[in-house]
Amino acid sequence: MLSCHEASRLISEGLDRKLRPGERVVLRFHVIICDACNRVEKQLKLLRRAMSEFTDRHNPPGPRSY
Amino acid sequence: MKAPAKPLLDAAAVSRERPHLVRYAMLQVREKDVAEDLVQETLLAALNSIGSFAGNSSPRTWLIGILRHKISDHFRKAGREVAIDAADGEGGAEEIEAYFRADGHYVEMPKDWGDPEKILSEKRFFEALERCVRGLPEATAQAFLMRDLMGCETVEICKELSISSTNCWVLLHRARMRLRACLEKDWYGGERTDHQGMIP
Numbered sequence: 001m002l003s004c005h006e007a008s009r010l011i012s013e014g015l016d017r018k019l020r021p022g023e024r025v026v027l028r029f030h031v032i033i034c035d036a037c038n039r040v041e042k043q044l045k046l047l048r049r050a051m052s053e054f055t056d057r058h059n060p061p062g063p064r065s066y
Numbered sequence: 067m068k069a070p071a072k073p074l075l076d077a078a079a080v081s082r083e084r085p086h087l088v089r090y091a092m093l094q095v096r097e098k099d100v101a102e103d104l105v106q107e108t109l110l111a112a113l114n115s116i117g118s119f120a121g122n123s124s125p126r127t128w129l130i131g132i133l134r135h136k137i138s139d140h141f142r143k144a145g146r147e148v149a150i151d152a153a154d155g156e157g158g159a160e161e162i163e164a165y166f167r168a169d170g171h172y173v174e175m176p177k178d179w180g181d182p183e184k185i186l187s188e189k190r191f192f193e194a195l196e197r198c199v200r201g202l203p204e205a206t207a208q209a210f211l212m213r214d215l216m217g218c219e220t221v222e223i224c225k226e227l228s229i230s231s232t233n234c235w236v237l238l239h240r241a242r243m244r245l246r247a248c249l250e251k252d253w254y255g256g257e258r259t260d261h262q263g264m265i266p
Contacts, residue, residue, distance in 0.1 A: 009235075043179060054215060
């Protein structure tokens with residue numbers, strides 16, 4: 001059984017590399033039964049989306065200083 | 067006699083990266099003017115050595131490499147120490163341990179943040195995110211920003227930061243776990259009564 005600590009590592013690495021089938025299976029199984037990791041997975045995915053939308057949302061186009 | 071080879075990179079392609087680089091610099095140095103100056107210096111340096119771009123990495127990663135040094139110089143002048151060689155990646159595992167109990171469960175139950183669309187429309191969330199990113203250790207921040215902000219491939223980040231891919235994943239894992247914990251405290255745990263417009 002995967003620990004939440006290990007699950008958080010796989011959730012993060014899944015954003016950076018293709019997980020091996022075995023890793024994907026244990027992670028999916030863990031996330032289905034674990035609320036904490038389910039939330040963390042959503043949060044890390046949101047974090048990536050937020051970073052990609054950073055300037056557009058945060059600094060709306062306006063008068064430029066240059 | 068052969069005609070000179072077409073350069074792998076041209077000035078237009080370099081200047082197209084400008085807004086991305088400013089975004090990257092802004093999240094490390096506080097002031098927009100400073101970020102813009104550093105990017106300006108980076109672009110000038112890049113244009114002067116455009117022939118040395120070998121195409122081993124993407125133009126963006128190459129430019130970030132130059133910008134990283136400009137940022138470190140800036141911090142050094144400002145008296146702030148930087149671990150440019152990502153040496154602070156070593157303590158990563160221990161730090162992540164702090165979020166977990168000995169049995170591997172979270173010390174504090176992560177919160178349900180709610181609807182992503184709503185969160186992404188919240189100015190307060192992005193303000194907290196900016197503060198949290200600025201609070202990351204140097205190498206951790208660099209790896210994270212290259213990956214999640216600039217979209218660089220992990221292999222390129224490892225090469226740029228001269229670290230192994232395992233260490234790179236450790237840095238990224240640590241960055242994300244720190245950021246989610248920071249956001250939970252600063253944004254989620256902060257004033258949630260949505261007094262939008264109350265922020266000075």
